[in-house]
Amino acid sequence: MYNLLAGLKDYFKRQEIIIDNPIFRIHCTFTTVLLITFSMIITWTQFIGQPIRCIVDGVPPHVVNTYCWIMTTFTMPDAFYRPASQVAHPGVANNDGQVGSQKHYSYYQWVCFVLFFQALFCYFPKWLWENWEHGLMKTIVCGLNIGLRSDEEKTQKKSILIDYLIKHLNQHNMYAFRYWFCEALCFVNVIFQMFVMDWFFKGDFMTYGMQVLSFDDKDQENRYDHMVYVFPRVTKCTFRKFGPSATIEQHDAMCILPLNIVNEKTYIFLWFWFIVLAILTGVVIVFRTIVILVPKLRPRLMHARNRMVSEDTIESVTRKVSVGDWWILYMLGRNIDPQIYKDVISEFAKKNATAESNNPKFQ
Template identity: 85%
Template sequence: MYNLLSGLKDYFKRQEIIIDNPIFRIHCTFTTVLLITFSMIITWTQFVGQPIRCIVEGVPTHVVNTYCWIMTTFTMPDAFQRPLHSVAHPGVAQNFEDDEGKQKHYTYYQWVCFVLFFQALLCYFPKWLWETWEHQLMSTIVCGLNIGLRSEDEKTQKKSILIDYLIRHLNQHNMYAFRYWFCEVLCFVNVIFQMFVMDWFFKGDFMSYGLNVLTFDDIDQDQRYDHMVFVFPRVTKCTFRKYGPSATIEKHDAICILPLNIVNEKTYIFLWFWFIILAILCAIVLVFRFIMIITPSLRPKLMHARNRMVPQEAVESVSRKVSIGDWWVLYMLGRNIDPQIYRDVIVEFSKKNETAHSNNPKIH
């Protein structure tokens, strides 16, 4: 188990070349590792110990355990509201034949580890898609200028290569930027989609799960019940039927303990808060991107904030005379190039771009 989890640390290695933003990495890297970790813990807990233990008379214990794990267990929802002295456990009360429609069945516990792993794949998908589209462009054009300790001749040569690339490929990076911003949108859509998937998975109990848990302490002691126990009951019932000696059907009510739900309830209360926070962060990024796209006057401020060493007039000139895709590439270069080298690149590129516009007024 330790060896499996320790292998996930490779996902947190520092990126030599940055091609995204921190929120994107939190969604695609941290959340992916988080979900895989939860899936491994639950899988390990599920198969190391017994995930279910049932008590019933007249039937071998291992048979009932297997049957109830496969065929699901249930509680009586109205029994959660009853005083504890009138029920065996929260949600566990006597049920009759006409009460079968009132039972709350639990089927999720067989699938939690698989669903968490599937969610991890969904979180990783935008990163995989962006890396496929990006095709190491940023790493290629940086040319090793992220390391400032180089000889002057080497720096001059690499700066010249980078600036020549930017001049030759002027106005050709819009698709590069739009694809990345699409992946950011995909992150937000993915978070919202997964919240609805989890709500469906838990039969409508996930969306309000965290709020109900938070309000638990504010309710009067005699009237409250733990919502985590309602969604993830520790004790449930199971009905086992078999033929008796005279070929009549015998009905056996079993009480089942689900120790795995102690892990599940903590996992999903954390995920509820985490996905709410992640949705808010992704939404803020999208609003910021929208403002950045429709407000050209904001771009030079952002570029200058990236590197205060770059003269204001240079970033103004560059931001005014390049397409938004070219601006985005230059902005991302500021994250990957040594600050002094980046200043020289922007100043020289600004001069050459001014000259190109002067020689050809049709360039936009």
């Protein structure tokens, strides 16, 4: 188990070349590893002990355990509100023939699989962007992220980079919009997964965290633990078998679900985590929209990235390039040595101005 979890550390290695933003990495890398870790822990917990233990008379325990694990268990929702002296355990009481009022639980055998597929969905935007990006940023950086190089080598690499920027001027819009689409996909994925988990838990996930937080605000006599309601530790199960005379005998079993102690802690964390993630990704989407619609903001962002470059130079550059080119220059500022970046932007501004003056359509 430790070896499996240790293998996930490779996802947290520092990127040599940055092609995304921290929120994108939190969604696609950290959340993916988090969900896979939870899935592995729950799977491991299932196999180191019995995930369900049922108490019943007249039937071999292993038979009832297997049957109830596969065929689901249930509680009586109204029994969660009854005084402790009237029930065997919260949610466990006589159903008095009220079959329709039972709350059945079938999710526990699927939790590890659902978490794993959630992890795949979280990783998908990263996989898609890396396939679209295809190493472009690493190629044009040309190793200039390391400042300790000879002057001759830096001059040669800066010349290659500037020539590329001049030659491919106004050709990077698709590059930028593809990345921003992947960021939007992260937001859609978070919201989609919250609704999927709400459906998976039959409408109990969306309000799960708020219900748990309100638990301590109520009087001891008038409250019940919502975690126990969604993830009951003790449930009921009805086992039927043929008796000696071919008459169906019904056995009422009480089942203990140790696995739900892990599940309830896992999903209370995920509830808060997905709320925070939805807010962060939503803020990113709003910010990207403002950047696209308000061109005057772009030079300020570039100057904030590297204050060694003069504001006038940045203004002249951003005024003449498309939003895609601006994004390339902005990301270069995150990857290139600051002094080299200053030289690149200054030289690019001069060559770009010269190219415009030599172009007949600008004369």
